[in-house]
Amino acid sequence: xALIVQxxxxxxxxxxxxxxxxxxxxxxxxxxxxxxxxxxxxxxGVTDGLIKLAKQITPLPSxxxxxxxxxxxxxxxxxxxxxxxxxxxxxxxxxxxAQAGIVTDGVHTKAKIQNITPDEVHRLLDxxxxxxxxxxxxxxxxxxxxxxxxxxxxxxxxxxxxxxxxDLCQIYTxxxxxxxxxxxxxxxxxxxxxxxxxxxxELAGSGAKVMQLRSVEFAKKFNVVFEVRSSLNDNPGTIVxxxxxxxxxxxxxxxxxxxxxxxxxVEGVPDRPGSAARIFKSLADAAINVDxxxxxxxxxxxxxxxxxxxxxxxxxxxKASSVIDGLMPELGIRGFAxxxxxxxxxxVGVGMRSHSGVAARMFEILAEHGVNIGMISTSEIKVSVVIxxxxxxxxxxxxxxxxxx
Amino acid sequence: xALIVQxxxxxxxxxxxxxxxxxxxxxxxxxxxxxxxxxxxxxxGVTDGLIKLAKQITPLPSxxxxxxxxxxxxxxxxxxxxxxxxxxxxxxxxxxxAQAGIVTDGVHTKAKIQNITPDEVHRLLDxxxxxxxxxxxxxxxxxxxxxxxxxxxxxxxxxxxxxxxxDLCQIYTxxxxxxxxxxxxxxxxxxxxxxxxxxxxELAGSGAKVMQLRSVEFAKKFNVVFEVRSSLNDNPGTIVxxxxxxxxxxxxxxxxxxxxxxxxxVEGVPDRPGSAARIFKSLADAAINVDxxxxxxxxxxxxxxxxxxxxxxxxxxxKASSVIDGLMPELGIRGFAxxxxxxxxxxVGVGMRSHSGVAARMFEILAEHGVNIGMISTSEIKVSVVIxxxxxxxxxxxxxxxxxx
Numbered sequence: 001x002a003l004i005v006q007x008x009x010x011x012x013x014x015x016x017x018x019x020x021x022x023x024x025x026x027x028x029x030x031x032x033x034x035x036x037x038x039x040x041x042x043x044x045g046v047t048d049g050l051i052k053l054a055k056q057i058t059p060l061p062s063x064x065x066x067x068x069x070x071x072x073x074x075x076x077x078x079x080x081x082x083x084x085x086x087x088x089x090x091x092x093x094x095x096x097x098a099q100a101g102i103v104t105d106g107v108h109t110k111a112k113i114q115n116i117t118p119d120e121v122h123r124l125l126d127x128x129x130x131x132x133x134x135x136x137x138x139x140x141x142x143x144x145x146x147x148x149x150x151x152x153x154x155x156x157x158x159x160x161x162x163x164x165x166x167d168l169c170q171i172y173t174x175x176x177x178x179x180x181x182x183x184x185x186x187x188x189x190x191x192x193x194x195x196x197x198x199x200x201x202e203l204a205g206s207g208a209k210v211m212q213l214r215s216v217e218f219a220k221k222f223n224v225v226f227e228v229r230s231s232l233n234d235n236p237g238t239i240v241x242x243x244x245x246x247x248x249x250x251x252x253x254x255x256x257x258x259x260x261x262x263x264x265x266v267e268g269v270p271d272r273p274g275s276a277a278r279i280f281k282s283l284a285d286a287a288i289n290v291d292x293x294x295x296x297x298x299x300x301x302x303x304x305x306x307x308x309x310x311x312x313x314x315x316x317x318x319k320a321s322s323v324i325d326g327l328m329p330e331l332g333i334r335g336f337a338x339x340x341x342x343x344x345x346x347x348v349g350v351g352m353r354s355h356s357g358v359a360a361r362m363f364e365i366l367a368e369h370g371v372n373i374g375m376i377s378t379s380e381i382k383v384s385v386v387i388x389x390x391x392x393x394x395x396x397x398x399x400x401x402x403x404x405x
Numbered sequence: 406x407a408l409i410v411q412x413x414x415x416x417x418x419x420x421x422x423x424x425x426x427x428x429x430x431x432x433x434x435x436x437x438x439x440x441x442x443x444x445x446x447x448x449x450g451v452t453d454g455l456i457k458l459a460k461q462i463t464p465l466p467s468x469x470x471x472x473x474x475x476x477x478x479x480x481x482x483x484x485x486x487x488x489x490x491x492x493x494x495x496x497x498x499x500x501x502x503a504q505a506g507i508v509t510d511g512v513h514t515k516a517k518i519q520n521i522t523p524d525e526v527h528r529l530l531d532x533x534x535x536x537x538x539x540x541x542x543x544x545x546x547x548x549x550x551x552x553x554x555x556x557x558x559x560x561x562x563x564x565x566x567x568x569x570x571x572d573l574c575q576i577y578t579x580x581x582x583x584x585x586x587x588x589x590x591x592x593x594x595x596x597x598x599x600x601x602x603x604x605x606x607e608l609a610g611s612g613a614k615v616m617q618l619r620s621v622e623f624a625k626k627f628n629v630v631f632e633v634r635s636s637l638n639d640n641p642g643t644i645v646x647x648x649x650x651x652x653x654x655x656x657x658x659x660x661x662x663x664x665x666x667x668x669x670x671v672e673g674v675p676d677r678p679g680s681a682a683r684i685f686k687s688l689a690d691a692a693i694n695v696d697x698x699x700x701x702x703x704x705x706x707x708x709x710x711x712x713x714x715x716x717x718x719x720x721x722x723x724k725a726s727s728v729i730d731g732l733m734p735e736l737g738i739r740g741f742a743x744x745x746x747x748x749x750x751x752x753v754g755v756g757m758r759s760h761s762g763v764a765a766r767m768f769e770i771l772a773e774h775g776v777n778i779g780m781i782s783t784s785e786i787k788v789s790v791v792i793x794x795x796x797x798x799x800x801x802x803x804x805x806x807x808x809x810x
Contacts, residue, residue, distance in 0.1 A: 016461040053485060056421040058492040065491070068499050069484035072477035079474035080458060086470070087463040094473050099548060143504060 002167040003035045003125070007135065007157030010044035011174045012231035013077050016084075019043075022172075022231065023084035026130055030090060035125045037164065039135045039157040040081055042073025063108035067137075067147045071097070074134035074153070081132045092130040095120065098139035100131075101163075102156065106140045110149035113138060113156075113218075116163035133160060151212025158215050162222035169224055171211070172231035177238035178203070178210055181255040185393050186400035192253065193236070196243035199253045199348050202382040206256045206346035216240070243350050251351040251358055252403035257396045258344040261291060262317040263374065263386060264310055266324055268334025271304040275331055279308065282323050288316045292344065292377045292384060305334070309375055311386065314340060342374060343392035346384040347403060359383045365402045371395045407572040408440045408530070412540065412562030415449035416579045417636035418482050421489075424448075427577075427636065428489035431535055435495060440530045442569065444540045444562040445486055447478025468513035472542075472552045476502070479539035479558070486537045497535040500525065503544035505536075506568075507561065511545045515554035518543060518561075518623075521568035538565060556617025563620050567627035574629055576616070577636035582643035583608070583615055586660040590798050591805035597658065598641070601648035604658045604753050607787040611661045611751035621645065648755050656756040656763055657808035662801045663749040666696060667722040668779065668791060669715055671729055673739025676709040680736055684713065687728050693721045697749065697782045697789060710739070714780055716791065719745060747779065748797035751789040752808060764788045770807045776800045 006026065013019050022038070029036050050069050054061040061069075078094035085092035101118050104111035124131045135153025138146050148155050154171055161169035178200065181189040195203075197220035204213050210228060219226055219240065229237025247253075269275050276295065283290055293310045312320045317338060324336050352358045359376075362383055366373060371394070374386035387395055411431065418424050427443070434441050455474050459466040466474075483499035490497035506523050509516035529536045540558025543551050553560055559576055566574035583605065586594040600608075602625035609618050615633060624631055624645065634642025652658075674680050681700065688695055698715045717725045722743060729741050757763045764781075767788055771778060776799070779791035792800055 016458055020462060050481065053421055053481075054488055057425060057485065057489050061488040062491050065484045065487045065499060068487070068501075069481055072480045075477045075480075076455065076458075076474055079470045080462065082470045082473070083459055083466040084462050086467050094470060096473075096550075145501075 001033050001035060003037070003164060004029060005037045005039065005157050005161040005164065005166045005169045006172060007039040007153055007170065008041065008172045008231055009153065009174070010041040010047070012172050013040050013081065014044040016080065019077070019080050020084045020087070022081060023088055023090070025231070026085060027088045027090050030130055036130045037121060037125070037160060037166070038081060038130060038132045039153060039160060040074060040077040040132065041135050041153040042070075043077055046073040046076065064144065067108045067145050070147055071134070071137045071145050074136050078132045078134045085130055085132075090130055091128055092132055093124050094132045094134075095124075096134050097137035097156065098143075098145065100133045100160070102138035102159070104138035104140060104146045104148070106142070106144060106146065108144075108146055111138060111140075111146035113148065113159050116159055118160065118163045121160070121164065151215050154211055154215035155218055158219045158222075158224050158226060161224045161226070162218075169226040170237075171226055171228045173210070173228060174230065174232065175210065175228075176230045176233070176235050177228050178240070178254070180253070180404045181396060181400045182257070185257065185396050186255065188405055189400065192238045194239040194241065194247070195253055196247055196350050197240060198243065198381055199350055200240050202346070202348040202379065203254050203256050206258055206344060206348065206382065206384060248351045248354050251349050251355045252347045253349040253351075254347070255396055255400045255403065256346050256348070257392050258346070259389060259392060260314050261311040261342060261344050261386075262314045263339040263342050264312065264317070264320055264324065264336060265339075266308045266333055266336045268305045269308055270332050271306050275306075276308060278331060279324070279327060282327060283312075283320060286319055286323050288312055288320050288323065292375055292386065294375045294377065311342070311344065311375070341389045342386050343389045344384050344386055345392065345395055345399065346382055347399060348382045350381050352381050352383075361402070362399060365399055366395055369395060369398045406438050406440060408442070408569060409434060410442045410444065410562050410566040410569065410571045410574045411577060412444040412558055412575065413446065413577045413636055414558065414579070415446040415452070417577050418445050418486065419449040421485065424482070424485050425489045425492070427486060428493055428495070430636070431490060432493045432495045435535055441535045442526060442530070442565060442571070443486060443535060443537045444558055444565060445479060445482040445537065446540050446558040447475075448482055451478040451481065469549065472513045472550050475552055476539070476542045476550050479541050483537045483539045490535055490537075495535055496533055497537055498529050499537040499539070500529075501539050502542035502561065503548075503550065505538045505565070507543035507564070509543035509545060509551045509553065511547070511549060511551065513549075513551055516543060516545075516551035518553070518564050521564055523565065523568045526565070526569065556620050559616055559620035560623055563624045563627075563629050563631060566629045566631070567623075571629075574624075574631035575642075576631055576633045578615070578633060579635065579637065580615065580633075581635045581638070581640050582633050583645070583659070585658070585809045586801060586805045587662070590662065590801050591660065593810060594805065597643050599644040599646065599652070600658055601652055601755050602645060603648065603786055604755055605645050607751070607753040607784065608659045608661050611663055611749060611753065611787065611789060653756045653759050656754050656760045657752045658754040658756075659752075660801055660805045660808065661751050661753070662797055663751070664794060664797060665719050666716040666747060666749050666791075667719045668744040668747050669717065669722070669725055669729065669741060670744075671713045671738055671741045673710045674713055675737050676711050680711075681713060683736060684729070684732060687732060688717075688725060691724055691728050693717055693725050693728065697780055697791065699780045699782065716747070716749065716780070746794045747791050748794045749789050749791055750797065750800055750804065751787055752804060753787045755786050757786050757788075766807070767804060770804055771800055774800060774803045
């Protein structure tokens, strides 16, 4: 008898037909003798509808009250899912995040799980029930309702799997699993049977939209093996787990592109200690997320100056420009330029550690296709380059073909 | 500084404009230096929408899960109401029934409040907040979410007012207060400035739709003075309180009509101990609510037999008929007749206690208007008669004119 945690996202529970479909799938697992914990999101559209109501009242509603409001979405789904299981003759009990023992810190709208006391979940499982837990939410020690922010339901599932020492955690979504690339851009892209946490993290961090980073980080930290698979069919998905030796045989696991970045180049920054720190601290204070950073030292006449380039999310570009503009007098910056017409192309694979020349090969492929490289940034298992947005799709296809086929 | 509990029903919070209107009203009270606790219902339509979703899955959803589902309606309103108060610069905190300390028994969908521990409400009030409490819901000692059934939000407000020893409890609704009769039927009907608990109970029990009996009973038990008034204007409403000596000057406080009843007459019941008990126990077991009961002893040949008439809610008539049909062989009943074409007309007033001949006067008025009386039932402060449905409106108007003007 295995203990399985299954998570179903908003699309998978988007209406009562789909909720009944989830119940059918859960009932099948239970019919095999497994214990099943189901984590669900709000029905698709419900959360957006509630946000819209709040925004009708004021553009910046209180975060505590938004948690109070939004937590109702998942609470509705758990009740309906339990009702759908009952209708199939399967005993089931729904639990809010608080009832399931999920304790978070008090940072409303983006709370962190501090601990899970799954006594009630165990008790209900042992009594023969399917237990349905509201994703995305928890409660502080003081009894305040909190939500976990984007990707919160995945996090609930993975944290619950860790706390319950589950045998398997399945993340049901509207895609079949993790692909070597976006099949719409690289027609030969194929589903990966398995991928390491680190590769998944690098892919998620470089534009692949399967899961939020924090859930994968949590799974890696607590060594929770999980499977990403579709709720619309019975195809096996992609297993995400600690890397194995055999994984290193594959040099490039995936190729991703992020078209949502913009580039800022700060020119002629006097090469004094603390200049870069001042720039990126100011950006962080303005809640601007900086991705790639590249710095080159150059000589401008007699004094040493540097050019610093970095990328930010496109919607943050205006804010970033105004931050840099404000720093110019203080730091003695010569000027800065911005470019929205870029894309970040990345290759990811743990095999890079043991295979040399991977970055060089990527640059070569791009050169062969006449794609100009702007910034370059490498990690142990990733190479990212900034290229012109207009060349993005073509470059991704070429790199995918060369490395993966 | 007064402590006021205000309750707003589903229509009063039916959309974000109306919620902002509620916030305006609450802010005004707070501006006068009062402490305000607001109890709200689900936005009108929300509860019905959730019930519809559950019924799409199965006709008889689990009551525990229905509570889990429906409790989200009020939770959404409290968050939106808090957000609307913030938008006016008023500090406000929302609390679910559980967070507000409302402990109920475990009878899902119609739980009874067992006790309220309003420590958190007091703490938040003392810190200068308006406290917004979700009506209609509570939590068992074991942490199960429960709902209180029909009229539950009124009950939350009155129970909270009792627990907080509030100075005033205001029930905001879509009518101006309690009227001497339905103004659509009796054009001279007028709003009552005050009414006693008992009169309010008798009126509610005889067809007037202002409030559920249980909330008035609770208010009477804990001596909570409350005002029924409109959320759409600033007119004073009707104060409901313990009766005063001056109330007895008025013989008839109100005239009501209930057109939702049907009559059953069981004929020739052998006059043996236990016959009536057997009949009404069987009806109660079938969850059929019996209102009026009248029994006359007659002689059928040698043996004493009785006719027993009673009224039930119209939708229960079929079920009641089948119960009686099943009892016929056992009890030796001769037969039974049913009549859906009836109405129950009632006059209510504590002044009846000290004024004699009130019932006789009512019968006289009806006779003058050619209205035939079927059953008669009297209590200390009420006279009810069953009359033909077709005569209902005419009879109500005549009785209202004669007693009230």
